[in-house]
Amino acid sequence: MILREKDYIQSTHPQIAAGEKQEKDVAFYLRREFKNEESILILNDLRINVDGENAQIDHLVVYPYGFILIESKSVKGEIKVNKHGEWTRSLNGKWSGMPSPLMQAKLQRDLLLKFLIERRDSIYESKFLGLIPQGFGGRQWHSLCAVSSNAIVERDEIPEEISEQVVKSEFLVAKLHEIMNLNNSIIKKLIIDERPWFSAAVLTNIGNVLLQHNNSICKEALKPVNELQGQVPVTSTPESTNTVLKSSNDTVIKCKKCHSDANLTANYGRYGYYVTCSSCSCNTSMKSKCQSCNSSQTRVQKRKDIYSLICNECDSTVDIFLVSKGAKMIS
Structure with a gap:
């Protein structure tokens, strides 16, 4: 069944x-x-x-x-x-x-x-x-x-x-x-x-x-993901608010300016997914190097309320941002 x-x-x-x-x-x-x-x-x-x-x-x-x-x-x-x-x-x-x-x-x-x-x-x-x-x-x-x-x-x-x-x-x-x-x-x-x-x-x-x-x-409906920058909206739009994400290996998305991992807002704009810090208003990309092979050939994928970093070289996947505050991920 x-x-x-x-x-x-x-x-x-x-x-x-x-x-x-x-x-x-x-x-x-x-x-x-x-x-x-x-x-x-x-x-x-x-x-x-x-x-x-x-x-x-x-x-x-x-x-x-x-x-x-x-x-x-x-x-x-x-x-x-x-x-x-x-x-x-x-x-x-x-x-x-x-x-x-x-x-x-x-x-x-x-x-x-x-x-x-x-x-x-x-x-x-x-x-x-x-x-x-x-x-x-x-x-x-x-x-x-x-x-x-x-x-x-x-x-x-x-x-x-x-x-x-x-x-x-x-x-x-x-x-x-x-x-x-x-x-x-x-x-x-x-x-x-x-x-x-x-x-x-x-x-x-x-x-x-x-x-x-x-x-x-899983209340939020699944949304299609478009990774092609040429087809994403020029104007950024808020995706979620007041979120903190920790992955299973303790990787945390932090503001690149004040280094805070609290009060971050997920957004989607011209260059892909990023977070905005409510403390200093700085924008930080969610994209980073692969934690498994250190390749820069990575992409961010959103599935419902979960954002994942996917490596194009070794195909590893790490969940990096979750709408639910303070959630740790086992992917």
Whole structure:
């Protein structure tokens, strides 16, 4: 059952368009396979917030035995992962490091678990006895990285555990069935399958809690992003007010004049996104060098109330500005 479809960005930028296509492809495979499966819940482009920390999950699968988080990555070249779990990719014949999608999924998983635990009472409406534990930590938790079908994955040197988590889009559904290993027989569930499982009512509550929370923090309609300077308005217009953004690696947008990170207003003008300091009225561009590879070939993308810095060289993405004051990001 598809509980949430993905919000798509209309972009002429090749990297953004490729990333959107990859997420769209993964969502298509999930929808085609599971749209009529009431015991399998699919939430695409899910956002959650816990104690000022935010996470954006590309695709979440909730099934009777647990959760599967899927990170979509658009890769046209090759991917390598060394024994330390460090990722590299080729782009136009050049190799560069990239953030680990699986480490990214782990951070999202930790926040999702915390989110569910805090809402345990509303999810479990009654107390059960017997062998079914009332919790989430003992459930099945898996993470996958779904890469483009035309990517080349160098599996000879990838650690086996990581290799099992990297899958091309067209093989994703088969991998999900392998992980879920579902059987609709109640007798087999109770006697043979020792995994704790969610009842239909609890599964429904989990889906409803996640969906309602996502909707509460994504009130602003998705707006198309145009990165071409020649097509942006000459006159700047305010985007948001009184905002402070911190990213997961403690990068903070500060006023270039007074160095304050408070009382900043996000704007969009002739040269792209920038912030205005209410203390000194100075304007500061949101664009900066990539924190992963130090490349200056970066761009700022806005998705709803979140601004992200995207590197055209290594394809890394860091959330750098959020409309909600004081929010920390786990992207």
